[in-house]
Amino acid sequence: MDAGSSLFPFPSIREGQREFMADVKHAVESGGILVAHAPTGIGKTVAALVPALQYAIENDKTVFFLTSKRSQHKIAIDTLRRIKAVNDLDIIAVDITSKQSMCPRAVSLYREYYSLFVEFCKNEQKNKRCWYYMNQDADALIRIKSEIMHVEELCEWCRSRQICPYKAALEVGKTADVIVCDYNHLFSGDIADKILDKIERGLEDIIVIVDEAHNLPDRIRNNLSSELRLKTLTETARGIRNIDRELHNNLSQFELILRKLVMSAVEDNKKEITVNRAFLIEELEKMLRRRIEVLSYNEFVDAIRSRADSINSSGSADRDILQRNLVSIADFLDAWRTGEKCLRILTINEEPTLAVKLLDPAVLSEPVFRRTHASILMSGTLCPTEMYADVLGATRISGREIVMREYRSPFPRENRLIIVTKGLTTRYTKRGEEMYRRIAQKIDAIACNIKGCMAVFFPSYALQKAILAHMPPHTRERVLVERRDMSKGERNMLYERLRAAQSGILFAVQGGSFSEGLDYESNILKAIIVVGLPLSPPTLEVKTLQGYYTGKYGVNKGRLYGYIYPAITKVLQAAGRGIRSEHDRCIIVLMDYRFAQFPYKKCLPPDFDMTFSDNVEELCRKFFNAR
Numbered sequence: 335m336d337a338g339s340s341l342f343p344f345p346s347i348r349e350g351q352r353e354f355m356a357d358v359k360h361a362v363e364s365g366g367i368l369v370a371h372a373p374t375g376i377g378k379t380v381a382a383l384v385p386a387l388q389y390a391i392e393n394d395k396t397v398f399f400l401t402s403k404r405s406q407h408k409i410a411i412d413t414l415r416r417i418k419a420v421n422d423l424d425i426i427a428v429d430i431t432s433k434q435s436m437c438p439r440a441v442s443l444y445r446e447y448y449s450l451f452v453e454f455c456k457n458e459q460k461n462k463r464c465w466y467y468m469n470q471d472a473d474a475l476i477r478i479k480s481e482i483m484h485v486e487e488l489c490e491w492c493r494s495r496q497i498c499p500y501k502a503a504l505e506v507g508k509t510a511d512v513i514v515c516d517y518n519h520l521f522s523g524d525i526a527d528k529i530l531d532k533i534e535r536g537l538e539d540i541i542v543i544v545d546e547a548h549n550l551p552d553r554i555r556n557n558l559s560s561e562l563r564l565k566t567l568t569e570t571a572r573g574i575r576n577i578d579r580e581l582h583n584n585l586s587q588f589e590l591i592l593r594k595l596v597m598s599a600v601e602d603n604k605k606e607i608t609v610n611r612a613f614l615i616e617e618l619e620k621m622l623r624r625r626i627e628v629l630s631y632n633e634f635v636d637a638i639r640s641r642a643d644s645i646n647s648s649g650s651a652d653r654d655i656l657q658r659n660l661v662s663i664a665d666f667l668d669a670w671r672t673g674e675k676c677l678r679i680l681t682i683n684e685e686p687t688l689a690v691k692l693l694d695p696a697v698l699s700e701p702v703f704r705r706t707h708a709s710i711l712m713s714g715t716l717c718p719t720e721m722y723a724d725v726l727g728a729t730r731i732s733g734r735e736i737v738m739r740e741y742r743s744p745f746p747r748e749n750r751l752i753i754v755t756k757g758l759t760t761r762y763t764k765r766g767e768e769m770y771r772r773i774a775q776k777i778d779a780i781a782c783n784i785k786g787c788m789a790v791f792f793p794s795y796a797l798q799k800a801i802l803a804h805m806p807p808h809t810r811e812r813v814l815v816e817r818r819d820m821s822k823g824e825r826n827m828l829y830e831r832l833r834a835a836q837s838g839i840l841f842a843v844q845g846g847s848f849s850e851g852l853d854y855e856s857n858i859l860k861a862i863i864v865v866g867l868p869l870s871p872p873t874l875e876v877k878t879l880q881g882y883y884t885g886k887y888g889v890n891k892g893r894l895y896g897y898i899y900p901a902i903t904k905v906l907q908a909a910g911r912g913i914r915s916e917h918d919r920c921i922i923v924l925m926d927y928r929f930a931q932f933p934y935k936k937c938l939p940p941d942f943d944m945t946f947s948d949n950v951e952e953l954c955r956k957f958f959n960a961r
């Protein structure tokens with residue numbers, strides 16, 4: 335063993351894993367930034383944790399392993415347990431999710447609305463009403479330190495000892511070598527400050543590992559984004575009328591401001607318009623100054639929030655909705671006042687909606703990467719690494735070495751066949767019933783040559799429906815369809831039905847929960863068809879984002895970052911669902927001739943060996959017979 339791998343807890347190191355570990359070791363030792371596209375199978379978690387942990391122990395640093403997925407929390411904790419057991423090492427690691435998800439007292443409304451929960455928790459602490467918070471239990475902390483627990487075990491254990499799990503976890507965090515937590519714990523200004531304060535560490539003491547880092551830009555954007563439907567304002571103003579007449583009047587006036595904007599957009603025949611930040615704030619302040627009880631913008635937000643807080647919704651569905659709507663309006667107004675560069679768009683459709691969306695995630699990520707001791711960004715679809723380094727602001731940090739690596743998949747190449755079909759596309763100008771019929775025919779032909787299940791991922795639900803209508807009956811009866819409005823439970827059931835089926839065909843969308851994040855067990859998918867490219871329509875949002883990146887990185891990168899790569903990332907996520915282990919075999923069909931053309935072909939990973947053919951059926955037969 336070498337390359338900082340003396341803690342490595344498995345008998346052998348895989349292909350690509352050694353290289354990755356050496357790069358992580360170099361990054362932590364030099365205080366650099368590693369941006370790593372590491373395909374599934376390399377064994378990223380252990381390869382990142384081992385050198386980072388070793389350095390942290392020797393240099394009094396804390397490793398923050400950030401992930402947005404529960405399953406990854408579990409893998410990270412299991413890996414740390416193994417490192418500890420195999421090396422008989424006295425390491426401290428703690429697993430943390432959000433405060434409201436760990437709180438034993440949080441009702442469902444609090445789990446849903448962070449801002450409401452924060453107020454509740456703060457008041458309970460201040461007024462000494464939270465027994466869990468006040469209870470001290472030194473023995474419990476000793477056990478949490480000595481055992482590496484999954485967050486569920488930690489919460490259960492703390493509940494049984496009547497102590498606050500979040501408080502206990504942060505207490506242990508002060509001496510922890512590793513903290514496994516969510517992106518928000520470092521990439522959300524207020525939460526990060528509180529956490530670091532509680533664990534008595536500064537960013538310079540932190541080695542950050544961002545797992546599934548391709549999700550980080552959107553996660554930061556979403557955290558600082560919010561939207562408000564006109565309908566919500568109307569319903570809330572009406573609902574609050576008999577409870578708080580003053581607030582009713584203010585919300586009705588706010589509704590009027592939005593209605594005027596909608597009307598002027600309709601008169602101009604526009605489907606969407608941008609709204610100036612200052613315009614809405616000034617209009618609201620003007621309105622609030624005219625009221626009997628004069629309020630500032632901030633006082634208006636506080637008044638909405640405290641009214642939401644005072645509503646006792648128990649047993650009343652209407653009050654529950656009213657309370658949620660009030661919190662949404664306050665959250666929206668909070669988000670609107672941010673001074674960061676945002677898209678502020680009013681969309682005119684059946685339900686006019688005003689949205690504020692953060693443009694540049696680097697406003698939060700760049701300061702973190704600038705100040706942490708070292709940063710490792712890794713994912714199986716962090717390709718191209720340069721885009722992620724740019725978008726997250728890493729390339730603008732001077733005085734730090736940035737290493738970008740794209741490792742090859744360690745799985746046997748012969749287990750994966752990637753085919754690009756020739757005559758088919760979902761390009762807007764070529765869409766129509768004839769193209770849908772031909773795509774359906776090709777899917778049917780492939781399905782007839784696949785023994786086992788397969789998944790077909792579409793760019794949108796509309797295209798999924800249009801193409802499904804052309805599927806012949808014998809294949810259609812095998813199809814299991816993802817619907818847009820499915821609950822989590824229904825999605826789980828659909829997955830179970832696919833698993834139970836001998837030859838099911840999943841019809842789902844790219845960028846959805848079936849094409850991203852879901853691990854299809856036991857190589858159940860023998861083929862994956864990615865129909866078309868999920869390029870966004872040229873909305874105001876897409877154009878603004880493209881314009882923003884053009885201003886920051888030039889015309890070529892503007893188009894790539896704002897328009898093309900987001901689509902390619904969805905394609906890669908969908909295509910990656912088939913092979914999760916070295917024994918899995920799968921055919922990937924990219925059903926759009928644009929994959930063979932510039933610039934899309936260039937955007938695919940270097941180990942994407944593509945065959946261009948229309949005779950997919952024959953290639954399927956050969957691929958599976960060759961076994």
Ligand code: SF4
Pocket residue numbers: 433436437438439440454455456458459464466467497498499500501
């Ligand atoms: S202090 Fe802990 S247990 Fe009490 S409300 Fe807050 S998170 Fe929940």
